[in-house]
Amino acid sequence: MKTYPAEPFKIKVVEPCKTMTREERLEVCKKAGYNTFLINSEDTYIDLLTDSGTTAMSDKQWAGMMIGDEAYAGSKNFLHLQEIGREYYGFKHIVPTHQGRGAENLLSRLMIKPGDYVPGNMYFTTTRYHQEANGAAFRDIIIDEAHDSQKDLPFKGNIDLNKLQALIDEVGAEKIPYICLAVTVNLAGGQPVSMANMRAVKELAHKNGIKVFFDATRCVENAYFIKAREEGYANVLVKDILKEMMSYADGCTMSGKKDCLVNIGGFLCMNDDDMYTRARELVVVYEGMPSYGGLAGRDMEAMAIGITESVDEGYIEHRIKQVEYFGDKLIAAGVPVVQPIGGHAVFLDAKLFLPHIPQEKFPAQSLAAHLYIESGVRSMERGIISAGRNIETGENHKPKLELVRLTIPRRVYTYAHMDIVADACIKLYKDRGKIKGLKFTYEPPMLRFFNARFDIAD
Structure with a gap:
């Protein structure tokens, strides 16, 4: 008989649920x-x-909010978030935003030119909107099985490498600024991507001079599925699987309102120094200073703590x-x-x-x-x-x-x-x-x- 684990927490505060006829x-x-x-x-x-944003935060997160540094520039909570982001995701630079679509906006404006194509493993609503608003056409390159609700495969979020290669051959690599790889794939049913597929996508992309950016909104859930379903990972800690996943990307967008366990917040990560410089300039226009990006210091502190709790x-x-x-x-x-x-x-x-x-x-x-x-x-x-x-x-x-x-x-x-x-x-x-x-x-x-x-x- 299949068993399900009990809640690994105690309930400290309750909110009544309203009933109606x-x-x-x-x-x-x-x-x-x-x-x-x-x-x-x-x-x-x-x-x-x-x-999104409906998480119950922990006692440690609420306590952390009490040490919010609301300085307009150089908040200590940003420095903590930067430290945690580097430790758990591995990217060199982090730019905070008010939520995930703020990061999507920055990435699209930084990377896309009119006439470009952005391939991805199934569209997401706001992501595609930002891509199209900046002049790109979205191309779905997810495996065909993802469009069949009754097909039971362990990694239905995988990118079809043949579809990716066909797009490169059709439009040219110079017309593809980056691949948008979602981990997991929301509109396919929350389906994960295998580590082998991420590795192969990066290899093909980099061979053609194309960057890979993850939509990392539910990346910890993806890491758990890799642990549960992919050969060789059963005895690897989720946090280590997550770190390896991120090594196959050049950066990511994050809605912290999901796997970072907070009610508001997000960020854009990257390794490229020049891109980071341009992102710091652009975030001032749309979000706020590069060290708060539309967030209060207390929100950044809660997000930093939430990242550590998410891989428990x-x-x-x-x-x-x-x-x-x-x-x-x-x-x-x-x-x-x-x-x-x-x-x-x-x-x-x-x-x-x-x-x-x-x-x-x-x-x-x-x-x-x-x-x-x-x-x-x-x-x-x-x-x-x-x-x-x-x-x-x-x-x-x-x-x-x-x-x-x-x-x-x-x-x-x-x-x-x-x-x-x-x-x-x-x-x-x-x-x-x-x-x-x-x-x-x-x-x-x-x-x-x-x-x-x-x-x-x-």
Whole structure:
């Protein structure tokens, strides 16, 4: 029998969860235009919208915030963050930003010229937006199996080296400023990348004079999967696996709101001295001084401590296994989910869940809305709405994966909460024939999933 580790922490502070009637939730959802992003958190029972910034910080992190040095320049907390960043990630330079998309903005502005191509292992919404806004075209070079939710492979986040070589042959290496390698791959279901694949990508990229930058947002989760699934790493510490992973990149963007275990913050890392000089100049324009980058000193201190806690073997095992426990319950009940279960979330396959709703009527968006109506559980769409439109043709991108993401905040919920959410998903699956599609009543011009509004389709 499979076992799951108990929580490796004690609960010191509690926050009440609000319960509402179905009729009340239906009214809330209608007012929010059937968009879970527009529902207030106080109207949510179990909030699985995102794992970004929703972490429960530790007593040591809260204590660390009391020694925040709020100096405008040269904060001692920045120096601590720099020291920890070098120790655990291995990069020479670190530029703090207010969150991950701040780092994405800096990287895109520093590296991209109009007409460039940025290949990556599946797009992410804000990442692709910054790349396209600076004149690049994104190319998906993830392995084909990543687009099949039912394909069970240990490293579905891997880059297809043949696809990468084909792009180099097609456009020329000079048109590819860097490869964006996500570890793990969010929109593939939180799927990891193998160490062997990272090593091979770096070798091919550097042979052609192309840099490799990681989206390192969930890099510790990726390191755990390498320990659990890749030959030769079972007895290696997660922190050492993480350090080796980073050695195959020229730098990274980081949203500290995930694996750094904080509520706000991020950074851009690199080894190149010239790039660092330019990044220091650019961060002043968009974020703040190079030694705070839009963050308070106390936030940088919490992030430095969070980095050290994130590689604790007991913490990361429980983190991954709690998500796996939730996913296993759904699989056992026949609910279609992305397999294998990823690191930060369980993804419902809305195409298989609601086969009677065509993708043009937004099945994932509708499924997320109806899960909230029936249970008070808030999730989010990761399908055609998130994919957006082609900037040249205006046509909807139609990803093969039409998913609802149930994202587990770190150190927040217990196994009992996972039972409640699983039961809600199973009940909704049994009644799935009653769910109808949606139509736009308001469509924002960019990153539409945040603010779009919908109504029940005819």
